[in-house]
Amino acid sequence: MNLIRPVLLPDEHALGFEGRLNRLNGIINPRRTWGIMQAWAAIVGLEKASQSRAELLANVAGMELGEFLCSHTTFTYRCAFVSERDQLAQADGARPTPRILRLNALATLRNELYLCPECVAADSAGHGMSYWRRTHQLPGVFWCAQHGCALHFVDMTRAMTDSPEALLDQSTPVDGDWVDHLRGSASVSRFRDLGNYLSQRKAPLDERDVSLLVSRLARSRGIDTRKRACPTPRIAGLLAGAFDAGWLATTIPAVVAQRRKAISADRALLGKRAHVSTQVYVAALAAMVDSAEGAIALLDEAREESARVPECSRNQRSPRYEDVRDAYVAARGNVVVAGESIGLSKKQALNHFRVIGLPGLACYSRAGAKVALRLFLLEGRSLEESARSAGITLSDLEAILRTSAAPIREALAKAGGSSPRRREVRKPRVCADTDLSYAQGLR
Ligand SMILES: [Zn+2]
Structure with missing residues (x-):
């Protein structure tokens, strides 16, 4: 078959390239x-190297997959921070797994498509055609870095099937005054610069290292980064x-508009793998x-830095006793x-409270259990x-x-070499000098 293969243009988005191909x-x-x-x-004998749409497009463009993803998609931005397992699949020039490619390679990061009218004019004059630029589709970008003018946007349903020139008349310009205002924001500039850097970085970073970095920066600003529930995101x-x-x-709507998602984005502050979008981490870094x-x-330096943090502290699986006791009360x-x-989690809670000796009272007659504990521990009555x-x-x-x-x-x-569980069953008597101070807080 005779397929006309267009030449890939600088910074051209893969979906726009596919539109031109069509x-x-x-x-x-x-x-x-x-x-x-x-x-x-x-x-042409490339079927084995063309398992995904992104690979097919890279092959049609005559470009190595890693370079194609880095220069013509927002994949590297979207997957800038990944789990260790996913990282292994992508690092050192290795091919990302088919699943990672299928889910992320051609996924867009915004709800609209953005174009620059001056780029359209310049490209039409220089290349004889206009095309969709990848950098205009990065989150938080509202003006053209090359021309400085406000971008225009069209509905995502167009999916880059038409050229920007064909859609220019139907596009809506981003408010110029607002763009001028944004241009004066140092945080927005840092967000753009960081986004550009990440979108061109081939090797992803471990999300846990980045989360630890964000957590450390937040703590230095007095933000509580412990797991304790926080009334405000x-x-x-x-x-x-x-x-x-x-x-x-418009850039991180989930964090702002939906309280539940905003709270889940707080997981970025917890110093562990948290499945938080790249935008949230980048915005947090740009803010701090x-x-x-x-x-x-x-x-x-994030990986080196997090290697110095002990594993138990990294996972934060052992909350402070005072927090646990207060939560219990x-x-x-x-x-x-x-x-x-x-x-x-429920499983973690059941195990953690049992191990530190705070018994779950929900399964008993709760009021009766508390009264009995007060009589036995505080008033010195007998068990019976x-x-x-x-x-x-x-x-x-x-x-x-016993718990x-x-x-x-x-x-x-430990002293007798027998298991605590066996001891629990066989020995009904307990020592009364165990730390049971929690009982005093119960009403
Ligand atoms: Zn431009």
């Missing part, structure tokens, strides 16, 4: 493009103080670091609710009398106290 070859239905490119790849507060509200609402160069240097002995408030007066069974009170005696149980088990 127009040149008279492909009216874009759904046919995949099959036509596959047939071409089979003829912390990231949203940080970004609102650094960026224009309109820019923030004085220059894009400084932020880039910190990103480059606030949840009135319901360990699942208490765990939720300090960022523990405490249980009877509180209206709970003796075995329930014993079970609660409460976790530290001494553990010490006994």
Whole structure:
């Protein structure tokens, strides 16, 4: 088959290239493009290297995949911070996995397509055609870096099937006064510069290292980065103080408009892999670091820096005892609710509270359990009398106290070499001097 292969232009977006390919070859239905490119790849012997649409386009363009992704898609921006596993799949020139490519390679990052009218005119004069530029599609970009003018935008449904020139009349210009205002914002400039850097960086960074960096910077600004539930989204507060509200609402709408997503974006501050978008990390860095160069240097050092943090501290799986106790008291002995408030899953909470000796009271007659504990621990009554007066069974009170005696149980088990669980079953008596101060806070 005879496929007319257009020459890829500087900074041309892959989807715009595909649109040109379709127009040149008279492909009216874009759904046919995949099959036509596959047939071409089979003829020229490239079918094994053309498993995804991005690979097919790279082959049609005659470009190595890594270079194509870096220069003609927003893939490198979208996947700038990835998990260690995904990173292994992408680093050192290795091909990203087909799944990563399929989900991310040609995905767009904004809800509109952006074009510069002066670029359109210059490209039409210079190249004989206009084309979609990749850098205009990066998040937070509202003016052309080359011409300085406000960009125009069109609805995403056009999907770059037409040329920018064909859509210029239907496009809407971004408000020029607003763009002038944005141009004076140092945070917006840093966000753009950092975004440009990341979009051209081939090797992704480990999201956990970046999250630790953001967490460290936030702590140095007095932001609480512990897992404890926060009544107001912390990231949203940080970004609102650094960026224009309109820019923030169009660039990172999820963080601003939806409270639930805003709180989940706070996970960026927790120093672990958090599945937060690149935009959130970049905005947080642009808000907290004085220059894009400084932020880039910190990103480059992020892996080395996080290697110095002990693993337990990195994962923050051991919240402070005071926080755990306060959460337990606030949840009135319901360990699942208490765990939720300090960022523990149900499974983690059940295990954590048991290990430190704070028994879950939700499964017992809660009021009765608390009364019995007060009678036994604070008023010195006998076990039998405490249980009877509180209206709970003796075995329930014993079970609660056995969990409460976790530290001494553990010490006994270590000293005697037997397992704490076996000891729990066989030994009904407990030592009363275990730390049970939580009981005093229960009402
Ligand atoms: Zn321009």
